[in-house]
Amino acid sequence: MKTNWLKPALAVLTAATAMLSTQTLLAQSAPKEKIAVVISTLNNPWFVVLGETAKARAIELGYDATIFDSQNDTAKEAANFENLIAAGYKAIIFNPTDANGSIANVQKAKTAGIPVFCIDREINSTNAATAQMLSDSYSGCVKLGEYFVGQVGETGKYVELLGIVGDNNTWNRSKGFHSVVDRYPGLKMVAQQSAEFDRAKGLEVLESILQKNPDINAVFCGNDAMAMGAYQALVAAGKDKQVKVFGFDGADDVVKLIAEGKIAATGMQFPKKMARQSAEFADQYFHGKRDFPQKIPVAVELVTQENVGKYGDYGRKK
Amino acid sequence: MMKRAVLAVVALGLLAGVFRLVPLFHLVSLKQEQGRQAAAEFNATNFAASFWNEKLLKSLDRAADAGQVLAALATDPQKARTQFGRTLGVSSSTLFFLRGTGHVVSVTKNGVSLALKDGDGPADILLPTGLLFGNAVRDGTGLLDASAFPNSQNFNDLSSELNRIVETTLLPQLREQAKVGAKISFAGCAELGDEDTDVKPVKVIPVSVKIESLR
Numbered sequence: 001m002k003t004n005w006l007k008p009a010l011a012v013l014t015a016a017t018a019m020l021s022t023q024t025l026l027a028q029s030a031p032k033e034k035i036a037v038v039i040s041t042l043n044n045p046w047f048v049v050l051g052e053t054a055k056a057r058a059i060e061l062g063y064d065a066t067i068f069d070s071q072n073d074t075a076k077e078a079a080n081f082e083n084l085i086a087a088g089y090k091a092i093i094f095n096p097t098d099a100n101g102s103i104a105n106v107q108k109a110k111t112a113g114i115p116v117f118c119i120d121r122e123i124n125s126t127n128a129a130t131a132q133m134l135s136d137s138y139s140g141c142v143k144l145g146e147y148f149v150g151q152v153g154e155t156g157k158y159v160e161l162l163g164i165v166g167d168n169n170t171w172n173r174s175k176g177f178h179s180v181v182d183r184y185p186g187l188k189m190v191a192q193q194s195a196e197f198d199r200a201k202g203l204e205v206l207e208s209i210l211q212k213n214p215d216i217n218a219v220f221c222g223n224d225a226m227a228m229g230a231y232q233a234l235v236a237a238g239k240d241k242q243v244k245v246f247g248f249d250g251a252d253d254v255v256k257l258i259a260e261g262k263i264a265a266t267g268m269q270f271p272k273k274m275a276r277q278s279a280e281f282a283d284q285y286f287h288g289k290r291d292f293p294q295k296i297p298v299a300v301e302l303v304t305q306e307n308v309g310k311y312g313d314y315g316r317k318k
Numbered sequence: 319m320m321k322r323a324v325l326a327v328v329a330l331g332l333l334a335g336v337f338r339l340v341p342l343f344h345l346v347s348l349k350q351e352q353g354r355q356a357a358a359e360f361n362a363t364n365f366a367a368s369f370w371n372e373k374l375l376k377s378l379d380r381a382a383d384a385g386q387v388l389a390a391l392a393t394d395p396q397k398a399r400t401q402f403g404r405t406l407g408v409s410s411s412t413l414f415f416l417r418g419t420g421h422v423v424s425v426t427k428n429g430v431s432l433a434l435k436d437g438d439g440p441a442d443i444l445l446p447t448g449l450l451f452g453n454a455v456r457d458g459t460g461l462l463d464a465s466a467f468p469n470s471q472n473f474n475d476l477s478s479e480l481n482r483i484v485e486t487t488l489l490p491q492l493r494e495q496a497k498v499g500a501k502i503s504f505a506g507c508a509e510l511g512d513e514d515t516d517v518k519p520v521k522v523i524p525v526s527v528k529i530e531s532l533r
Binding site for chain 1: 410449451453470471477
């Protein structure tokens, strides 16, 4: 009598165990979902940190992640999107090269059913990306502008080095800065020129401007790479003690120069925080979340010689 | 020889025609590019004026009582920030939309200081009367959403326009009439950083000011 129910029970148990083992094996051998991290340029340490942090967080969360470099070229960026869509990537963490020019790429991914999470830079659309986590460049440069006036004074001559003209961040930074500085008629901008967010171009452009304007008091740069280039140009011209340099990004080399009293200030953008959050958004998407806010401003903090001790490693010190 | 010259001229003409139709490059000034970037149809001045009249001034009753918020900030800052404030995106700052009535305890070049309770002070609120910068008015009420603006430049232009409205419509009256002892009702926006512990006087950018009595 006993064996009558014991045999079927054992059979069920064996079958269940076999099913569980098969499922475990399948789970172990199932390929991980792939996340692409498309970065505008890796020719700038700040963006390298942005991309590497997003990749590392995606891997921590259990995904395969690969970085694609768009080399600040929308054509290269379009090719990256074609390739990663064809290669079966399931989500894209995206740092666009051009606010308008990059919309088509995001739209293409959306059509293919791939969520795109923009970081740092935006696209001029609210219905293509799944979410956009953006540095609040404007507000950061309002703070920088107020500090600039405090440091330089209400009269003086200055130069502005702009970033890439097709990028909204370039203009948000410039407009935030000018929303303050232009209210002081004694502050004269003697030159405004693009150095494309590039250190070497920052050096080259400021060298050329200094030849015509040797008596400037300050340089406002739309990012820290250009600020480093501008500072090099000033050192070469023997003017680094008399001209104050202001950057934007919170790059480690500039934060160090602020601590040494060589650069006046920068805006800390928290690239690691944005990158980690975007990878977490992708993970949440895979787990069913769909109601992401479209544009999420990330506050920028002013880093000066007075508070520089609190900052480092692309953020606030823990 | 003549024939080759004619052919060369024709070829050059054709090339010129092709390049005219499909130019190899365009020269674009920075200003033009900036203009292209800002959406052509967006007019920040009109949008700000409409928002000010149609939404903001009709929402003053949503502002929290300044005295209550200051008391809460003194007791439990974190709870007060959660209960009465809001944060835009990812930020360590908290924005408040406040209203109240107080009397002027001092007037300086920085602004008008108010005490909310009777007596000579200390000042609880500072209504600035100089140049205004930043996004407190745009973001403090929670009535505007960054996600509604495809181009963040438009959203940012609103800040300047709203600050300009405050500077031109409210501050002249405040500078002229706010003397020590005057009673003033106000509504406005404030921003506090996470490291702001001693918050008084809280800088409130006014969106509404009413001089209740001169002394």
